[in-house]
Amino acid sequence: MVHRAVFSAVLCLASVSPAFAQNIAAEFRVTSDWQTGFVGEIALTNRGAAPISGWAIEFDLGGQLVGLWNGQPAVSGSHYTVRDAGWNGSLQPGGSAVFGFQIAYSGARPTPTNCRVNGGVCSFDGAVAPDPGPVASPSLPAGVRVGWKVIDVWDTGYKAKIYIANASNVELPNWRLQFDLAGSIQSVYGGVRISSSSTSRTASSATRIVSIPAGSLISFALIGGFQGTRPEPTSCLLNGLTCVFARLGQPPSPPPPAPPPPSGGPAGFLSMSGATMVDASGAPVRLTGVNWFGFETANRVVHGLWSRDYRSMLHQVRDLGFNALRIPWSNAILEPGSAPTGITFSGADPYDGVSPMNQPLQGKTSMQVLDLIVQEAGRLGLKVILDNHSRKPDDFIAEGLWYLPDFPESRWINDWKTLAMRYRNNPTVVAFDLHNEPHNQASWGGDPATDFAGAYERAAAAIHSVHPDVIIIAGGVQNYGSFTYWWGGNLRGVRDRPLVIDRAKLLYSAHDYGPEVFPQTWFSAANYPANLAGIWDETWGYIPRLGLGGVFIGEFGIGHKDSFQGRALQWIQALMAYMGGTSSWTYWSLNPNSGDTGGILQDDWVSVQQWKLDLLTPYQARQFPTEP
Template sequence: MATTARYTVTNNWNSGFTADINLLADASGLNEWRLEFDAGFAISNIWGAEIVSHVGTHYVLRSLSWNSKVAPGGTVSIGFQATPGAGGTAASGFAVNGVSGGNPPVEALPAFSVADAAIVEGQSGVKELVFTVRLDKAAAGPVSVAFATADGTARAGSDYTAQAGTLQFAAGETSKVVRVAVLGDTLVEGDETLQLQLSAPKGARIGDGVALGTLRNDDVAPTLPALRIGDVSVAEGNAGDSFANVAVSLSQASATPVTVNFATANGTASAGSDYVAQSGVLTFAANETSKTIRVAIHGDTAVEANESFTVKLSSAKGATIADDTGVVTVRNDDAAPLPSLRVNDVTVTEGDPATGGGAAPGYFRTAGNQIVDAAGHSVKIAGVNWFGLESTNLAPHGLWTRGYQSMMDQMVDLGFNTIRLPFSSDLLRGGAMPNGIDFAQNPDLQGLTGLQIMDKIVAYAGEIGLRIILDHHRSSAGAGASDNGLWYDAQHPEAQWIADWKMLAQRYAGDPTVIGADLHNEPYNGTWGGGGANDWAAAAERAGNAIGAVNDDWLIFVEGIGTYKGESYWWGGNLMGVRDRPIDLAVDNKLVYSPHDYPNSVYGQPWFQGSDFASKLPDEFEQMWGFIYEQNIAPVYLGEFGSKLTDPKDVAWLDKITAYLSGDLDGNGTRDIAASKEGMSWTWWSWNPNSGDTGGILTDDWRGVNTAKVEELRPIMFDLEDAEGGAAAAKLALFTVSLSEAATGNVAVDFRTAPDSAGAQDFTATSGTLVFAPGERSKTVAVSVTGDQAAEATERFSLVLSNPRGATLADGTGVATILDDDGTAPPNTATTPTTPTTPTTPTTQPQEAAGLEGQFVVNSSWNTAFNASVTIHNHGPQAVSGWQVEIEMPNEITQIWNAEIVGRTSDGYLIRNAAWNGSLSDEGEASFGFLANGAVNPSQVDLVF
């Protein structure tokens, strides 16, 4: 006879159970033993043995030092606690020291359970709280169990009568009741609880041995009146004291007196200098419902903003406090001189017509390395990244200072056609509401979820001609890429990521404003191929195909990883794996590869080292991602690239990468693709100025424009809204409207363009209203200038300011000078040549004439352009009314401010004063600035008066 194993489940509470295994030794006894069996459950605690191994469903246990020897016919007991598995509590295949034995599980004993109970306590007398004790199955013989009550928040004696005893169940009987006497009262109190506890079972076991009894309160407290304090506004006066009468009211009369403490507290107004501090106790007599706190306000003649302080209520007796803070606003009544408004003159080079543009209505698809519209014409995505929906704000950034529609209008005005809109998985879950929004400027976003705000962005983009690429930027709400460099984590599994994409694809189906899905931002820790949970290429196919199954109109954008076969690159930028393992989607002609690329200032990568690094950049681009476009595998969309343009290496990088995107694939200055083809698509990082690495298209005030960045991008922009194709590419005349000083309140002024020698064919007319918030001093009005190839004279139009509110007009007209770049216009009439005069030989800078002296300073420069300023000084002794200077230099001026260009000379430009800075007193000064193309050598720039 072999040693046998007897398995018994001793207690089972569904989510867990305990069991015993008893070994009965045969006639030979045991000297050390080893027990094996199969079970789907997971043992969490064991006694009487130790687990040697657990592989799949197979357990191997062995004896401990103290129970390894078992006498012939003797027994040894093993116990454990476990969590049920696929087979519940079942175990089988018992073997002791390699010899099969054991028995099927013995049926568990019947189990006692007791159910919770509740009762309304009543206001007097006794009620019964009835607990039901049950057996889960009938017992073959009598069984019993002890019971006893125990206090919770309810107390024996005052709330109920304690009970204890033993319940006897006859064979076949399965339920009994325990009755607990509940004592009624009229106390206003919360619901109270007690417990009924089971113990000492005989012939059965305890499954659920504790029940909660709830005594529900049915006594209602009398309603107390509520105190409220009001706000008040009072003019401060110029001298002496005025008074703020702050009203305090009771919601209803009280039959007994009510008292409440009050005290003033400083805000922007200070006790002593602006008002007299007050504190004390207000007493409302019976049936009295209103009181007044009288606070003295000190008058003055200082010009200042409105100020405020508060009066706060506390420690009420006989009432509650519904509104504890009253705000007292001290209105300034001392007038300040109004600031003045000016608009500058600007100069812009006209430019040439676009070689193409426009998109037919509908969705995009791919053809070779081109993104094409519904009619099959090549188009280009040329946009910006606007982040924030992925952050803990759950809304695009900047809405704390501007309206979202105003910012999107500005994107269009600057020539961008697409927004890459990052979001997080958490944005799509319930919970926190968006924050960091000025609802006064975004009233239609009030009360919306983050997803509903996304709906608003998409809807308005459709109205103004912008396209949207949705970008799954990270799993949890926050900043930057996902912390683990993957598209999923423990809280956000891949299945949820795919389900979210399907939901969004269905949500925006039928709306070609949303052109596609950037599946995940910078999966830098993914692998490209090879299988497994981190195989990004496989995951991208799963997600892309799931999207295509519900919405086959979308483009699917697939980013790169961080490292492939030992070659590291920018996060999301390494697409080398496409050569070996291309993405294959079920829906054809929808795949676009999307790398990211950044300059030296973001991180000093090895390829930025060496004096000749710039010439090698096209090869770097080609190796990592450009080969996809060059070999006609698929289109390439550079989803992120950007810079603050303060590092000279960044400027060289930007020159090379924009040239590469435009089709100059070898960096030699010539376009290497067919005229009918478009270069690679892109979105700049970022629109936001609060990107620490790159800054933004906008300046830190969220309103101004970094014109140097826009001008660098202008050659690779594309107009999706020109459905006819071939409209002129727009340059911008950027007028700056400025206040002489910041105002304490809002300032508004209307503006409109007015034609002169330039007409409707030369610029796009615009009009509107500028509003300066308190503290703001400048605004920009962008006017699109239409390029052509006609040789013509310099043309002009104006921006005219009118109807100022909160300011005066010092200079209400800004003149835009459009410089022709198509050669010399033929003269209208023949002119008689004059005898040339002897030219004046300029002297070394500074030049002097009639007391005028000029100083030329380069403020900043980069490979393709520079910013400079010129200061004109009048040494007298006479005042000057109007000045003019010739700047001799080979560079082309693209924009000028605080002066205007009169014309071009063989050596440079003839420039004169603006309307408001031509008068110079003795030792007076005026200055102007400009942007110009090309490199600059200050020693070769002369000023001639």
């Protein structure tokens, strides 16, 4: 395969106008109510004679969103925008799409108001949303642009990026890009889906982020195939309006950088405001990432570098729509001279052609390799969580506590302080996960020799004495009282013994798995999977609900969609809906060599398990800006 470095770009300028009701009727129903919460659903029905492709509904609703399913929500205060989930976006005449949600509330049960569906006013009573009549197109300045940049070309394929830049002063809502492109589209990355009918393509957001704010830019990548001449996109429509293509030598320039955040910590460090994670300016953010393991093993470096370049893997993580990495490590990588193994320094990366692979890592120690991974992650806008997985390589199963006979607590704390000093001026590393999956004799409170609550507090005090900006992640235990749960998943003790750590820099963590990891009794209950929400409520979900703090789901994953007669798939679908658009999480794992779950990547370390990504994509949060 011959690679040729090439570049081309295509831009269009457009004014954007809203669509209207298109004969869509909306109906709101309450299916369950228990005085402090309810489950509701909204049905959208096509009452017209023509098919409808794509729907988006906006409304106001009080209370707190617990979860939403069969749709892609974007929530700002009490205002909701819910877009189709892709698979339910086409409404044939007489056809319906139904999405559901759970709301927690106090006092009177809230009901949705101020409904608009595809731009038309609706009433939630099943009546057709009326067409408000001709509406003048918003007068946007020539600042909404679409760009096409070819990054690489080989004999029968290419990689390209599409940009949508909104340099105007108004939001671009519910964006949808239509264009013609010959050949095949083999893969799409970056939180976007592309549907095709012959050579006609429609691109739209596959995440909860369905609008492009003023002064911002989005981009996504595709891998295309062709025979003969490489195709270029034509017949561009942005939200239904024609774009005039213009060939330029550069992709659309991003808008001017935002002013720096207010003082109160280095730009880019994150904090907690109650149960909500916020950036340095106080704006809500979420971490929705993936685990990339290996530093905790005998290799003393992330896995996969025997066939991939570390920079290309990080680029792929971002292209897949994630905004964070959880990197497990063992204390052995801090030993003097600790060297990584299993790294290839030749050949071309199969994802983007970087060649020779991993050259910057040659001759580096494990910690120096970690530094370079953090540096590249930061350049790509990926936040990093460092997870102390074990004291010794490959020893996490035997290590239920934070210390060993030959590894005292003082060394555990000093190693964390070493990392705190190393990264205290680097806002890419936003959180320290102090101990992975406490289990067996681990307790929450009680005997000081097994009490993780006390250990977390001592370690946090030492870390914050040199690095007060980092978030402390405190995982649960296995057993509390008479209830046994997943390793690191049981946070029932927080109700009785909350941690005394700066609330703005504390995040509780749980791990949760399906029956593939262990067939817990609840997976065979008669009311499964309806019983799961109640288990999660009591085990860790009560923490944000009662205002005790936020909860981060540091590990969860699935191996096969048909495992346990489909119960594994039901579990992860229920978990994603329960976490909804309010939780931060990191999926286990990117690596395909995880025995319990496999990975997002297939065994070739580059192809994607698309069905797994499809489970996560609707719940991914907005990505952080890249660096120049």
